[in-house]
Ligand code: C2O
Ligand code: CU
């Protein structure tokens with residue numbers, strides 16, 4: 001805030017006196033600060049740098065410049081501004097023309113000491129008080145809107161092309177400068193915004209300490225009357241012409257000056273930082289005793305205060321095992337789970353929270369998170385998912401519990417649509433929980449899960465198109481544990497020594513309700529950690545090994561977990577089950593959707609150990625807020641626990657033969673230029689949900705390369721299969737594209753074995769190998785940051801059966817000899833020629849061995865041929881087929897188990 005000192009005022013009075021004889025005076029003012037904001041590098045700036053940029057760069061992300069002038073110390077108070085010209089000099093540019101708009105900025109911002117010498121186009125790490133894309137004062141104060149807070153209408157616009165000088169001038173600039181003079185506390189200068197034309201190229205301007213820096217030429221009429229101090233309503237002070245009629249606040253009389261204490265103190269919202277989010281409006285000095293002063297907020301409506309909860313006061317809840325309607329838990333069974341709205345106590349000091357959860361119809365128990373489904377490899381499970389969301393009076397809900405941003409694709413109503421997806425399940429397309437096939441309250445669907453897959457920590461969660469983030473935030477998630485003989489043989493800690501941990505973040509209102517933004521935001525970070533449905537709980541443990549199956553079930557937040565006593569964590573598994581080998585580590589990073597199977601040994605631990613998080617948000621560079629540190633406290637008792645050693649060799653994982661890969665698909669992760677529903681749309685190859693271009697043939701292997709053209713990490717997930725991570729290739733910018741930078745890096749130890757979600761770091765390409773098998777149809781693949789997924793970073797691949805491609809679609813083709821000629825092995829519809837017709841039309845008896853290469857003898861029994869599942873076949877025929885394949889798969893998995 002600028003206050004006029006007495007000397008300055010005297011000096012100005014002198015200038016005013018000297019100039020008063022002239023009819024109009026002119027002054028040329030150099031900029032007092034300037035900087036650049038980088039859209040794709042929200043933690044970068046160039047405060048002390050030599051140049052600033054405006055426009056779209058080669059990587060199609062925006063740069064904006066901020067520039068401000070010290071008006072009040074250059075023009076006498078009371079002057080009448082007559083004309084204003086801003087002169088800027090372009091010192092480097094690509095070809096291309098762009099209109100650059102000046103908008104008056106509405107919040108204070110800083111020019112720190114960051115300096116991107118030589119890399120002004122990319123920026124340097126922000127220093128204290130720098131302005132960045134997300135922050136106006138790094139690292140503590142953010143803009144209300146990333147990219148700067150400014151008046152929507154441009155004050156002036158000028159078209160900029162090549163190197164040279166350019167001028168901006170308008171009557172709005174005149175009133176801007178008049179305002180800056182009359183109310184200096186509102187002088188935040190201008191932001192320069194180039195147009196979003198994809199062909200536009202950023203323009204580089206000389207900064208204030210370089211070459212021809214920004215110059216503001218102002219013509220004004222000197223004041224004719226005395227002036228005095230004005231106290232504005234925000235508590236700031238400025239000098240105004242007598243009699244102070246345009247003061248708006250309190251004019252202190254002619255001859256008065258701005259000095260500390262002359263204006264009444266600002267009042268504003270003061271947060272007590274307690275469980276009730278207590279807010280009061282008090283003078284700033286009184287707030288110190290009460291809590292934290294919200295400097296920008298003068299009102300408690302809406303309440304700006306966070307709910308602050310004491311960690312580690314509630315025991316960790318353990319989700320109950322779901323109880324089958326028929327069959328046995330941990331084996332072949334059917335379940336019926338109702339999606340319900342309920343009130344649940346999430347912390348000792350918080351009133352009950354309205355959440356959505358899963359209620360077990362057999363026991364009436366359940367909630368948020370849902371009951372754990374215990375499954376066994378080769379033992380099929382059926383679940384009837386019932387959308388039974390009702391209000392307090394028992395009426396089916398017609399409206400979502402959270403505000404639905406109906407701008408998003410697929411979210412054109414605020415109906416509480418749900419559909420459950422089994423994340424990590426190898427299941428037929430129709431049971432995958434397709435995002436655009438949802439159920440309304442009162443509707444239900446039965447999904448069949450063959451469980452023809454290895455032991456793994458998988459999970460179920462909602463996947464409704466356009467509102468997945470809301471449904472999961474409300475609580476729709478639960479564990480699904482697949483076990484098998486290989487895992488049993490290891491005798492890992494079990495029973496009470498095996499604990500699932502679903503880690504999520506939430507923000508609460510003082511009444512206990514969940515808070516989530518009404519309008520889409522590109523990332524949403526809760527201010528509180530919730531584990532298995534309790535805020536930062538504690539767990540009493542014995543002295544021995546515990547197996548934790550950790551899931552990051554958050555929408556945006558990444559966790560890097562470590563132990564407060566720096567002791568080691570043994571990682572034994574990931575998304576796809578056991579690793580080939582266990583390894584010790586100090587920290588485990590999980591992006592949303594990922595799982596880690598870890599063992600912690602408390603044998604020699606102190607009496608308390610805290611599981612902590614250190615990941616920055618957004619991941620990995622941070623910039624939005626501080627990490628939530630406290631996750632879970634272990635209270636270590638004296639009881640002796642499970643002290644059997646954990647083997648190093650855990651599981652045999654056959655590497656996918658990448659030489660057999662039939663194609664490599666490049667999938668570029670980037671944000672579109674246009675603003676769609678609250679931001680540049682996060683997309684894959686610039687395409688949308690309905691654009692299907694990936695059609696893998698069943699029976700083939702492909703390499704998918706996720707190429708990240710952005711400065712945050714994206715967890716990329718594929719439905720229906722587990723893949724193997726091949727490598728990480730760092731990239732660097734070259735012209736308008738990205739090229740490899742150095743050698744590819746090996747996958748991390750935690751990425752060994754099988755994965756279904758892989759972290760793709762900023763500016764790197766990750767290759768994964770995937771084998772497509774068993775299930776034709778459409779499956780989603782997407783970024784598991786649920787905000788991105790809902791915005792457009794989700795597409796579908798369609799697995800298809802192609803006769804004559806040489807790849808045998810297990811169970812769907814009898815044979816495939818690589819051509820459609822007849823007489824040389826397979827017919828044009830991929831049926832065996834010279835087949836033994838005696839079993840034509842025979843029931844499919846499950847003799848297809850899912851584990852073998854589906855030999856011809858087994859395949860011959862399967863009479864349907866591939867034509868049935870080609871697109872365009874009747875739904876009934878396709879469904880018949882799916883069920884046959886299911887049966888065959890299950891039989892195959894069972895036989896393997898009994899061998
Ligand atoms: Cu965890 Cu497509 O989902
Ligand atoms: Cu999934």
Ligand code: CU
Nearest residue numbers: 714783785788
């Ligand atoms: Cu993403």
